[in-house]
Structure formats: C-alpha cells, structure tokens
Amino acid sequence: MKHTISVLVENRFGAFNRVATMFSGRGFNVHSISIGETEDPEISRMTLVTSGDDQIIEQVVKQLNRLIDTIKVFDLTGQPRVERELALITVFYQKGTRPELTNICDIFRGKIVDINNKTLTLEITGPPDKIDAAMNVLTQYGIKEIARSGTVALKRGEQSKTTVKISSTTKEKVKQ
C-alpha cells in the first residue's frame, strides 16, 4: 500500500542526503520525494511517497525519526489531507489538434504555459492520479517531455508546524 509521509527536517547541508541514503541502504521503496523550505528558513518539509506492508511502513517512520536531523514525521495516509502534484507536459500539435489539446487542458483545469510552432506546454496540478489520467490522454498526441514535481501534501486543517518552535527570525517577520 502507498503511504504519504511528511517529514520536517533541519534545512541543513546533507539532511536530504541522509533520508535518501537511509531509504536506499535499508531497501525501502521511494515513489517520489519532494522537498522545500517552510516558512521557517531553518526547516524544510519533505514529502515522501513510499510503499510496503504495515511492518515496513512502521520501520520507515521509525528510521526517519531516528535520523538526528529529523524534527517530526507524520504518516498522512488515512488522514484527511490535501495532496497535490504539479506536472509540466510538452506535447506536439498539428493544425487540427490544437483546439483538442486546449480542450483537454481545460477539462483537467490546466494552463497552457508555453507554445511554439510545434509544441505546447501544459501545466497540470492535482492528485497524482489526475496527472496520470492527463498523461494517458495526451500520449496519443505525442509527449515530447514531461517533468513531475512529486507529491506534496499537508494534513487538512493543520496549522503548519504547531508542534515546532517557531524560530525567532520568523517571529519577527510575523510581527512586521
């Protein structure tokens, strides 16, 4: 079963590498990893999509917690959450197919963000299965290139980082 795990890590040299090394060293699956700074520049949020039976997922969570640079680990699976992925998809078009592609883009509530005389680039955002569906439809037109961000997720209603002390720099920013 797929699990979406959200990890707050120190925004520090090597922290990402520690997580990646742990996954490969212990033979855990990784479907996607995405990482970015949070509102506190000292903390990054990593969203991992992994899979395995309950025992393996328990180990994944524990091993993540065991890393010194890990501040907090949440398994979002089964919890109310917002889960999104962004894809940039460049497809070939001919004279006749351009309206069709625009139409498909609308159906997926995407945007056309680039165009030249052979290809156009769609930006589609949504849960990973929506991206998969869009890719399926677009394949017949000929996909030139694709870039997917990997899943990012947050628990619904969660005040991000209530459990983590807000650093002094952030506090000052909030005041301003």
Added chain:
Amino acid sequence: MKETRQKISGADIFFECLRKEKVEYIFGYPGGAVLKLYEKLYDVDFLQHILTRHEQGATHAAEGYAKATGKVGVVLVTSGPGATNTVTGIADAYMDSIPIVVFTGQVPTKLIGNDAFQEADIMGISRPITKHNFLVRDVKELAGTIRKAFFIASTGRPGPVLVDLPKDVINSVCEFEYPEKVEIRGYKPTFIGHQIQIKKAAEMLKKAKRPLLYVGGGVIMSGGTRELYLLAKENNLPVTMTLQGLGAFPGTDELALGMLGMHGTYWANQAVNSCDLLIALGARFDDRVTGKVETFSLKSFKIHVDVDPTAIDKNIIVDLPIVGDVKHVIAELASEMDEHPDRSDWWKQIEKWKKECPFELDANDGKLRTQFVIEKISEKTKGEAVIVSDVGQHQMWIAQHYKFVYPRSHLTSGGLGTMGFSVPASIGAAFGIKDRPIISISGDGGFQMNIQELITAVAYKLPIKFIVINNSFLGMVRQWQELFHAEKYSFTDLSKSNPDFRKVAEAFGLAAFSTDNPKEVRSLLDEAFAINDRPVFIEFKVVKEDMVFPMVPAGASIGEMMTKRLNPKTMV
C-alpha cells in the same frame, strides 16, 4: 560591560573541548590536514595520544577502549586515506552500538569538491555507517559541534559520530565558549519506560510458567547488570545471553543458560522455543539469534525492552514493546514483582535438555583443541579477564566455553564480524583497564589483518596476552565449505602460506611461545601470565578440521540444531 574573550585557534578550541569532555586518550595517526592539531598536541598534557600503525587500528582501539570502560573512544586521523581507513572500524562501531567520536582532517573548505590532494568525501562515505556526522564549516561552530558529537555518541543507543575538520577551520581563530547544554530538537532519546507497559510486563511475568530472559549488549551498555542480577535471582529466572550480552549475567551462575542462537547451547535454544514468556532486554533479534523467523519461539508472549524504537518489530513482531533505558526498565519491573510462582517443572525441563545434549567432549587423541585451550584460559583467569576475540570459530568457542563473570569483559565484533578486530581493540582495552588481564585471542587468519598493531602494544609496554589459535585454516569458512559447499576448500587453507608466527612476534619485540601439546597449555599460560612488563605472544597449534557445534544452519529453525559432525552427504 560585556566580557571579551581572547580569540584562540580552532586547534586550541579542539583540545579545550576534549579537556571539557574529560578525554584521556586519543587513538590516532598524523597527516597533512591535521598537522596543526598535532602541533598543539605536542604540548598537551591532560590527555595521551596513542600512535597506532594504521587508522583502522586506531578506530578498533577506540572501540576496545569504549567497550571496556563505557567511556567515549576518540580517534584522530588525517583526510583522504586516513579517513577512509577508519571506515571498517566506524561500521563496526555502528553495528555494535559503540560510542566513538572520529575526527577526520579535511582539505580546506575552498578546495572541498575539487579533487584536492588527499581529499575524500568522508561525509558521504560515512553517512550510512554513523549515528550522525558533521562537517565543521566555520570555526565558530567547532565547540558546539564537538559537544553535540560526544552527546550523540554516548546517549540513547550509542554509536559512532564522525566530525570532519577542514584545515582552514582548524587554523582560523575565534572566541572559545563551551556550551553548557546541548539542545538538538530532532534528538530526544526516550529514557523512562512507559509505566503502564512495565506494569503489564510484570503481570505477564507473574503469570508465566516458563519465562526466559533473553539478554543482549544493551543491558551492559546501560549499566543494568546489577538490576538484571537482582531480577533474575529474586524470581528464579533462566537467563540466556547473546554474543554481546555475555558478561551481563555471570556465566558461572546456575541460572545462566549460556548463549542462544546459531552456535548457542542446545538447552538455551530449546528454552527459547518452549518458553511461554520471552523477555528481550537490550537485544535486537539478530538473524544469528533467531534463525528462521517464522518458527522462532512461537509459543511465547514476547516483551521487548530497548532504547531504540527501530529495534522493536524489526525482525520479530513482539506483543509488548517498552522503549526506554534498559537499566531503568529492569529496575522498575523488578520493583513490581511481588509473587514468585513455582517453576520447578520448567527448571526440570531445562536440566533435562542440558543432559540431553551437553557440549561434546574432545576426542581423547592427545591432540590440541581450541575448546580445551579456552577452558584452560577460563580456569587460569577465573573468568575475570577481559577477552578480546576476533571473528570465526575461536570466537564461538570463546562464547561457549569462557565463563564470563563481569560485564564489559567480552569484547568482540558481533554485528559486522570484522576480522582483525582483536589485536587493536585489545590495545584500546589495555589503556582503559589496568587491574585485570587483557587477552586478545585471534585465529591465524584474522591475526594477520592488523598484525602491525603488535608494535603499538610493544611501544606502550602493554601487558596484553596475544593468543593465536592456529589451525592453518580460515576455520569458520572451512566449516561452511565442508557442510554446505561440497567440501570445496576454496582459498581457506593457509598451511603452506602462514608465516612463522612466533618469529614474527619475536621480531616485533614480544615474548613469544608456541605449542601443539595439550599437556603444555597450563604451564605455558602460567609462564606467559607471569610477564607483565610487556606484551606476550602465545601460539596454540590446534587440529585443522574441528568444527563448532552445536550449530543451527543458516535459515533453519533454532530448534533444529546440528549437534555433531555428520557425513556431509547425508545432511542435505
């Protein structure tokens, strides 16, 4: 007015930090990137630097020191090859949870990543084999980093920490302030066990008809051996120990069942598979202990006490986990015990197993055997020596036949199984322990893997007894070749290519003895133990083809032990 401190160099800060951490010994080897540190070291008087002959030796020596004393072992080496040579020792310390801090020199920060002379990405290399590692990029971070390194290495489940020190960081200056407190928001090891879980464990133990304590190295590391002794004695509980757990409970005690697992005792393994309550204390259900996990101790309710949550439910799913300091949990558990049910049937059963399949006696053919040598050493030292074993058959025979009385007396590479561990680790132990004999025991294979460290023992006049059990074979590999690999003794026969060990030892400056006669063992040990102003070497030339029994073949259930040599062809 704010007090202004004098600015001092990174090298001075380094030693001031070690002074604050009360470091007594550094095991190390100088080189280009750490020259500034060695320049300062020349005048440092509050600690002693021990020069080994190889960086791997330094790391194992630090492990030996740490394991024998419970203090943090410290290593200092240069960049590049100096750093990469420590890798085996660091991996060994990681597997066996030994607190060491390894300081590696590094090329100046500006050159990192440029393939500079003697540069290696030791941060990347050591990441999966350290509890944590640090690259110090600014001298202002140096003191805080060293404080954290010692804290992380020695708390929770202990382990190795590496600190990479670029040359320019060591050379630059700043004000020195050693932080009083360490605050790492991502690192808060659980110390106190969950009260309700402990109460539940006590209820289970009160009800249990066939309980068994399965004791690992964590009991020794947490300093909980006294608490264990009281719990076992007051409740009349059988105790089986892992390889790293030996010494946690006196091997001479009637409650001790010896080691469990692949080369454990028949009765300990039978007890594991027949008990109705298995209490694992500071152990990790390693594959050498469990054998086939699907058939491991199926009848038992399992309680697992460990400071490391990842150890729980990793290999064996347990019924009642307790995360916490093992010493603390054992004490709490013992205080809950007010009933002592009659368990004479259980003990009768264990005694029956003991009689069913005792350790096989040596064939009385006048030839020298390892088991006999180990028994004589055990008798000679009354089980009170610090035994530093290497890896292989002799290691298992020591585990079976040496009756360890004290904790921190059995130093061995259990998890990683590093040949070449014994000689350097015994040197580290000899600096930490002065009031008990230190005995290094190796096979003829492993002895040659860090043989250069003999000169370190000679240089520091350490009264270590270096014993080599020479069967002219890589014995344990040979045993597997005979049993499972069609008797193809592929590259394990050293009989034509071993050196004359006695002469080698003499050349290094040791008093050296050798024998193949069982009748001489006792007198030779007496003679060797009378020498205490320098290291001694003793070679015991034993029979070539002996095998360690009983044995659980890899992947088999621990209930199915091979108790003696059978015709290999009938074994499939």
